[in-house]
Every structure is written in structure tokens, then in C-alpha cells.
Amino acid sequence: MPVAPPFAGLPEGLARLLLVGGTGAGLVPARDAAMAAGEGQAGLADALALAVWEDAPLWPEAARVLAARQAARPFLAPEAARVAAAVAGAPAAAPEPYFDRLAARRDIPKMLAYLLDRHRKQPDDAGVLHRLAVFAPMAATAGDAREAEDVLAGLGGPYAAIGRLVAGELALLSGRLPRAEDLLRQSLAAMPTPAARARLAEVLVRQGGRGAALREYAAVRQARPFDVLALSRLHDLASGLAGRVAALPGSLAVLLYSYRNAALLDRTLAALAATDWGQAPIAGGPRLFVLDNGSPDGTASVLAGWKDRLGARLEMVSLPVNVGAPAARNWLAALPGVRERDFAAYLDDDAVAPADWIGRLGAAVAAYPDAGVWGCRVVGIDAPHHVQSGDAHLLPTPRQDGEYARAFDLARPWLAGPNWGQFAVCRPCASVTGCCHLFRTDVLTAVGGFDIRFSPSQYDDLDHDLRLLASGRTPVFQGHLAVVHAKVTGAAGNPGGAAYGSGFANQFKLHNKYDDAAIASAARTAFAALAADAAAKVRAVREWGRGEQGEGGGGR
Numbered sequence: 001m002p003v004a005p006p007f008a009g010l011p012e013g014l015a016r017l018l019l020v021g022g023t024g025a026g027l028v029p030a031r032d033a034a035m036a037a038g039e040g041q042a043g044l045a046d047a048l049a050l051a052v053w054e055d056a057p058l059w060p061e062a063a064r065v066l067a068a069r070q071a072a073r074p075f076l077a078p079e080a081a082r083v084a085a086a087v088a089g090a091p092a093a094a095p096e097p098y099f100d101r102l103a104a105r106r107d108i109p110k111m112l113a114y115l116l117d118r119h120r121k122q123p124d125d126a127g128v129l130h131r132l133a134v135f136a137p138m139a140a141t142a143g144d145a146r147e148a149e150d151v152l153a154g155l156g157g158p159y160a161a162i163g164r165l166v167a168g169e170l171a172l173l174s175g176r177l178p179r180a181e182d183l184l185r186q187s188l189a190a191m192p193t194p195a196a197r198a199r200l201a202e203v204l205v206r207q208g209g210r211g212a213a214l215r216e217y218a219a220v221r222q223a224r225p226f227d228v229l230a231l232s233r234l235h236d237l238a239s240g241l242a243g244r245v246a247a248l249p250g251s252l253a254v255l256l257y258s259y260r261n262a263a264l265l266d267r268t269l270a271a272l273a274a275t276d277w278g279q280a281p282i283a284g285g286p287r288l289f290v291l292d293n294g295s296p297d298g299t300a301s302v303l304a305g306w307k308d309r310l311g312a313r314l315e316m317v318s319l320p321v322n323v324g325a326p327a328a329r330n331w332l333a334a335l336p337g338v339r340e341r342d343f344a345a346y347l348d349d350d351a352v353a354p355a356d357w358i359g360r361l362g363a364a365v366a367a368y369p370d371a372g373v374w375g376c377r378v379v380g381i382d383a384p385h386h387v388q389s390g391d392a393h394l395l396p397t398p399r400q401d402g403e404y405a406r407a408f409d410l411a412r413p414w415l416a417g418p419n420w421g422q423f424a425v426c427r428p429c430a431s432v433t434g435c436c437h438l439f440r441t442d443v444l445t446a447v448g449g450f451d452i453r454f455s456p457s458q459y460d461d462l463d464h465d466l467r468l469l470a471s472g473r474t475p476v477f478q479g480h481l482a483v484v485h486a487k488v489t490g491a492a493g494n495p496g497g498a499a500y501g502s503g504f505a506n507q508f509k510l511h512n513k514y515d516d517a518a519i520a521s522a523a524r525t526a527f528a529a530l531a532a533d534a535a536a537k538v539r540a541v542r543e544w545g546r547g548e549q550g551e552g553g554g555g556r
Contacts, residue, residue: 006225006531006534006535006538007019007226007531010037010041010044011033011037011041013033014030014033014034014037014041015531016393016395016411016523016527017029017030017033017411018030018226018228019228019393019527019530019531019534020228020393020411020413020530021227021228021229021413022229022413022416023055023195023229023413023416023417023422024052024055024056024059024062024416024417025052025056025059025062025416025417026413026414026415026416026417027048027051027052027055028052028062028416029411030048030226031045031048031049031051031052031065034048035049042073044226045069046069046073046075047224047226048226049062049065049066049069050066050076050080051194051195051224051226051227052065052066053065053066053084053087054193054194054195055195055417056130056133056417057083057087057162057165057166057193057195058087058126058129058130058132058133058159058162058163058166059087059130059133060087060088060090060092060126060127060130063084063085063087063088063090063126064088066084066088067084067085067088070084070085079161079190079191080191080193082158083158083159083161083162083191086126086157086158086159087126087158087159087162090124090125090126090127091125091127092127093127098114099111099114099115099131102114103135106138106382108135108138108139108144109139109144111135112132112135112136112139112144112145112147112148115128115131115132115135115148116132116147116148116151119132119151126159129152129155129159129163132148132151132152133152133166133169134417136148136149136170137169137170137173137385137386137417137418138383138385138386138418145170145173145174146174148170149167149170149171149174150167152164152166152167152170153167153183160190161186161187161190161191162187162191164183164184164186164187164190165183165184165187165193165195165196165199167183168180168181168182168183168184168187168196168199168200168203169199169418169420171183172184172199172202172203172206172420173385173418173420177203177206177207180199180203181200181203181204181207184196184199184200184203185200188200194219194220194223194224194227194230197216197217197219197220197223198216198217198220198230198233198420198422199420200216201213201214201216201217201220201233201421202420202421202422204216205237205421210237213237214234214237214238214548217230217233217234217237218234218541218545218548220234221234221541228534229413229422229423229425230422231534231537231538231541232425232426232427232534232537233421233422233424233425234541235537235540235541236424236425236426236480238540238541238544239540239544241363241367241426241480242424242480243480244363244366244480245276245279245356245359245360245362245363246279246359246362246363246365246366247278247279247280247281247359247362248279248280248281248342248343248358248361248362248365249342249362249365249366249369250281250341250342250343250440251280251281251282251283251340251341251342251343252280252281252287252341252342252343252344252345252358253286253287253289253337253338253341253343253344253345253441254272254287254288254289254344254345254347255289255290255291255329255332255333255338255344255345255346255347256268256269256288256289256290256291256346256347256348256349257290257291257293257325257328257329257331257332257349258290258291258292258293258295258299258349259292259293259294259295259299259322259349260295260296260297260299261295261297261299261349261350261487262295262297262298262299262301262302264349264350264486264487265290265299265302265303265349265350266302266305266306267350267352267486268347268348268349268350268351268352268353268486269288269290269302269306271352271353271354272288272347272353273306273309273310274355275353275355275357275358276355276356276358276359277358279356279358279359279362280343280358280362283340283341285312285315285337286312286313286314286315286337287313287314288310288313288314288315289314289315289316289317289332289335289337289338290303290306290314290315290316290317291316291317291318291319291328291331291332292316292317292318292319293319293321293322293323293324293328294319294320294321294322294323295322300318303316303318315335315337317331317332317335319331322456323455324452324455324456324457325450325454325455325456325457325458325460326449326450326451326452326453326454326455326457326460327450327452327455329346329449329450329460330449330450330452332344332346333441333444333445333449338441339441339445341441342440342441343438343439343440343441344438344439344441344444345358345361345436345437345438345439346434346436346437346439347435347436347483348434348435348436348485350485350486350487351378351435351436351483351484351485351486352381352483352484352485352486353436353483354481354482354483357376357436357481357483360376360478360480360481361374361376361438361478361481363426363478363480364426364476364478364480364481365438367426367476368426368428368476370473371428371473371474371475371476372439372443372447372465372468372469372471372473372474372475373432373437373438373439373443373464373465373468373473373475373476374432374437374438374475374476374478375391375432375433375436375437375438375475375476375477375478376432376433376435376436376437376477376478376479376481376482376483377389377390377414377423377424377477377478377479377480377481377482377483378390378433378435378436378482378483378484378485379482379483379484379485380484380485381484381485381486381487385418385419386414386417386418386419387414387415387419387423388485389433389435389485390412390413390414390423390432390433390477390479391412391413391414391427391429391431391432391475391477391479392410392411392412392429392430392431392432392462393410393411393412393413393429393430393526393527393530394408394410394411394430394431394466394469394519394522394523394526394527395408395409395410395411395523396408396516396519396520396523397409398516398520399516404508404512405511406511407511407512407514407515407516407519408511408519408523410430410431423479424479424480424482425477425479425480426476426477426478426479426480427476427477427479427530427533427534428474428475428476428477428526428529428530428533429474429475429476429477429526429530430465430466430469430474430475430522430523430526431461431462431465431466431475432461432465432475432476432477433461434460434461435483435485436481436483437461443468443473446471447464447467447468447471447473448467450463450464451463451464451513453506453509453513454506454509454510456502457502458502458503458506458507459503459506459507459509459510460506462510463510463513466514466518466519466522469521469522469525469526470518470521470522470525472525474525474526474529475526
């Protein structure tokens with residue numbers, strides 16, 4: 001298949017990885033694919049190796065890859081070469097069983113305390129500093145990461161500029177914007193990098209300096225023409241999509257199903273009660289449809305209380321047994337009050353949506369009216385600086401080892417590191433999370449119900465998105481809508497956990513439901529939409545840049 005702009009002429013696999021994008025470790029697959037492509041892509045491989053290191057400048061492994069390429073064909077600015085060589089020279093990390101046990105428990109405060117103690121004993125150990133940079137953003141509160149931030153800000157010698165960059169990132173995440181701006185400007189003065197410019201742009205956005213932020217992102221775009229996340233972020237800020245809300249072009253039914261989750265369901269309904277319903281035309285009858293999936297706890301009492309408060313705006317269905325998530329979704333979609341609406345939105349019973357969530361999805365519908373489903377960015381309550389679920393992209397893996405092998409991988413660029421703001425973008429993808437997603441009801445009906453073979457839960461939403469792609473409709477990720485996932489993820493999904501067996505079985509079913517040709521076709525549909533979107537954004541950003549030059553570069 002020929003590769004569409006903006007990566008025409010590249011090998012298809014490499015072009016797809018670039019369209020997915022990423023930062024730091026998230027760019028490693030694209031870097032490695034460019035390196036594997038040989039001399040014809042040597043310049044791109046150099047640029048990607050530099051970008052991976054600039055985004056994770058204390059990571060010895062990234063620095064070693066960059067230093068090796070620099071040794072073969074020098075291309076770095078002198079200061080960058082000096083700093084990368086210093087990080088690359090760090091000794092390999094020794095096994096640390098105690099730290100690994102803390103990491104398995106996600107005990108972030110103790111992990112940071114351990115790393116800070118290690119740093120005091122070995123202040124030049126880049127491996128320890130890198131771990132501080134990786135784990136400090138996982139702190140749930142600003143205070144947990146403040147000491148790590150101060151340590152990184154105080155680094156001297158070859159680590160001074162990159163220490164201030166990482167400290168600036170931590171200050172940005174914790175909301176100390178003046179300090180973040182100061183640290184990032186210090187880093188830029190010592191060693192200008194697109195990474196520091198991108199973080200500074202996000203600081204400026206939060207401080208109301210949109211014009212200055214656009215100029216910083218334009219500089220990032222110029223330095224990294226392969227960076228589709230920076231392209232999308234620049235586009236959405238320049239076009240106003242980043243902050244836009246819009247009414248849905250039709251009536252809406254909001255659907256929830258719940259099993260044994262009374263307290264969190266109560267919280268979810270409280271958030272929904274505060275929704276700005278002005279963004280969804282009123283068609284009469286209920287707005288919320290909630291199915292109690294045979295819950296043995298206090299769910300019935302919670303729903304009775306909300307029925308007293310909401311009256312006719314809430315319709316309840318109570319089942320005597322738990323029929324599982326796919327069947328519950330189908331039951332709700334079949335209700336007469338739902339089928340007569342133009343749109344249906346599913347939310348998990350532990351999803352806490354902001355008041356403008358309908359308007360945010362409405363903006364995505366206006367921007368991508370032909371999408372099959374519109375999803376959101378989900379943030380875990382226990383990890384506020386990371387994306388728990390966002391846009392997923394389909395990478396076929398043709399089966400070589402028999403019929404039971406995996407048929408595909410999912411590229412998820414947000415898994416590799418914290419969200420400084422780079423994932424607040426709106427774009428097509430292969431799948432969005434079922435935690436909060438919106439359908440046109442006629443499309444939902446046409447594609448068919450959620451497959452009950454994926455009961456009790458897991459992968460029924462991904463399967464449904466694959467069927468949407470087979471019908472020629474592409475999911476769209478609305479990264480400007482952040483929904484909080486209130487349930488803390490525990491060990492139930494790990495090997496030996498209560499949910500591991502069913503999750504593994506459902507994944508097995510999914511990979512063997514479709515043959516390689518069907519997966520390849522779905523991936524072509526998704527990547528064609530993503531490539532067309534990137535090409536359109538390149539054109540729009542180019543026009544915006546011309547307008548800026550004509551206006552003297554003042555920003556809009």
C-alpha cells in the first residue's frame with residue numbers, strides 16, 4: 001500500500017510508527033525501525049535517536065544509542081554531544097531486588113525515598129537520576145515529588161541543563177508554573193532542545209500565553225518535522241479545537257451498567273448530575289439509563305436515591321443476575337428510549353466526567369462527523385499525570401507460529417511516560433476506550449451489538465471498534481476530554497489475580513476471531529484516516545504560519 005503524506009516514500013511500517021508518534025521511550029519503536037531501514041533512512045534515524053534522548057535525557061540507554069550514532073557520523077551540536085556522552089558513560093544499573101519489590105507494589109513514596117538515598121551516596125549515577133525522572137511524575141501529590149525536583153534542579157556539570165529540564169517538567173506537572181517556566185528557560189539557555197520548548201509551550205498555555213505557546217510549538221515542529229503529536233497539538237491550539245465545546249447535533253442517551261460498585265456508581269452519577277446538559281438537545285424522557293447487573297451490594301439503594309432526585313430524567317433496569325458487560329451494553333442499546341435518540345454515550349460506573357464532557361465530545365463530532373465512535377482520554381485517580389487509556393493504533397503481526405498466535409499489537413503512545421499536555425490532541429485511531437465513548441445510535445445498530453463471547457468483560461469494546469473499521473468507519477480520540485477513572489487498578493488483572501484468566505481468555509478469543517486479512521484491512525482503514533488527518537494538519541499549520549508572518553508574528 002502506498003504511504004500517504006506526510007511520510008510518503010518511507011517503508012510502511014516506519015511510516016505507521018511515525019503516525020502513531022510518541023515521546024521518549026514511546027519513540028523507540030520508530031527510532032529502531034528507522035535504524036533497521038539502513039543508510040537510506042540514516043538521517044531520520046539520527047533525528048529520532050536525538051529526540052528519544054532529548055525527551056528522556058537522563059536515560060543512559062537512549063544516550064548510548066545516540067552516542068554510537070554520533071561516533072559513526074557526527075551530527076550533534078557540541079554541547080549536546082558532551083552531555084549525551086556523559087550520560088552514556090554511566091555504569092549499567094545493578095540488580096535492586098528491594099526497589100523492584102517496591103515497584104511491584106507501586107509504593108511511589110518509598111521508591112522515591114530509596115532513590116534519593118541512593119543519589120546522596122552516588123550523586124553522579126545517571127541510572128539513579130533517570131529512575132527519579134521516571135518515577136517522580138507518578139507521585140499522586142506535588143509534595144511527594146518536590147525533593148526529587150529540587151535534586152534535579154540542583155545538578156551541576158554536564159547534567160545541569162538536562163537536570164533543569166526534568167525539574168521543570170516536574171514543576172509543570174505539580175502546577176508550579178512560574179518555577180517550571182524559570183527552570184525550562186534556564187535549560188533552554190544552556191542547551192536548546194525541542195523537548196524543553198514543548199514543555200515551555202505547555203507552561204505558557206496554562207498561564208494564558210497562547211500566542212507565545214504557539215510560537216514555541218512552531219519551533220518544535222520545525223526542528224522535528226516527524227513529530228505528529230507536536231503537529232496535532234500545534235494545530236489544535238491554533239485552530240481553537242483544544243478549548244472548544246459544541247452542542248451535539250442531536251439528542252443523547254447516557255448509558256451506564258454496574259455490578260457491585262455502589263459507592264463509585266454514586267460518585268459517577270453525582271458527576272453526571274452536574275453535566276452541562278445544554279450541549280445535548282432535549283428530546284423529552286430520560287437522559288440517563290442505568291442497568292443494575294444483579295448487584296448484591298447497595299447498588300439498588302443508590303439508584304433509588306438518584307431516582308428520587310432525578311425523577312423522570314433517570315430510567316433504571318434491574319436484572320436478577322449479572323449478565324456481563326457486553327450483554328448489559330446491548331440491553332441498554334435496545335431500550336426504546338435509547339433507540340429513539342440520535343446519540344448514545346456509554347460510561348463506566350467508576351468514570352467521573354467533567355461538567356463539559358458532552359460539549360467536548362460535541363466538538364469532536366463537529367471536527368470528525370463521519371467517525372464511527374468518539375472516545376476520550378482516561379486518567380487514573382491514582383496516577384493523575386499519566387494517561388491510563390487513550391488512542392490505540394493497530395499493528396498487524398501476521399501469524400507465523402500457527403493459528404493461535406497473536407494477530408496484532410496495539411501501539412499506545414501514552415503508555416511510555418507522563419502527559420505534559422502532548423496527548424491533549426484530537427485525531428483518528430483504531431480504537432478508543434469503552435470507559436467513555438459516544439456513538440450515533442444508527443451506527444451502533446448497523447454494526448451490531450457487543451459480542452457476548454467477551455463476557456463478563458474486557459475487549460468487547462476493542463472488538464466492536466474492529467467491526468467499525470471493517471465497515472469503513474474510524475474511531476476518533478478526543479484527547480481534550482479527560483475523564484477520571486475512580487477505581488484504583490489493583491492486582492486482579494495480574495497473573496494469578498481474579499480477573500487474569502478471563503482477560504487472557506478474551507484476548508485469545510479476540511486474536512482468533514479475525515484472520516490476518518481482516519486485521520490488515522482494519523489497520524489500513526485506520527492508518528489511512530490518520531495519515532489524511534496529519535496531512536490536513538500540515539496544510540492548516542502551514543497556512544497559520546503564513547498568516548502569523550503576515551501579521552508580524554504576533555500570535556492569535
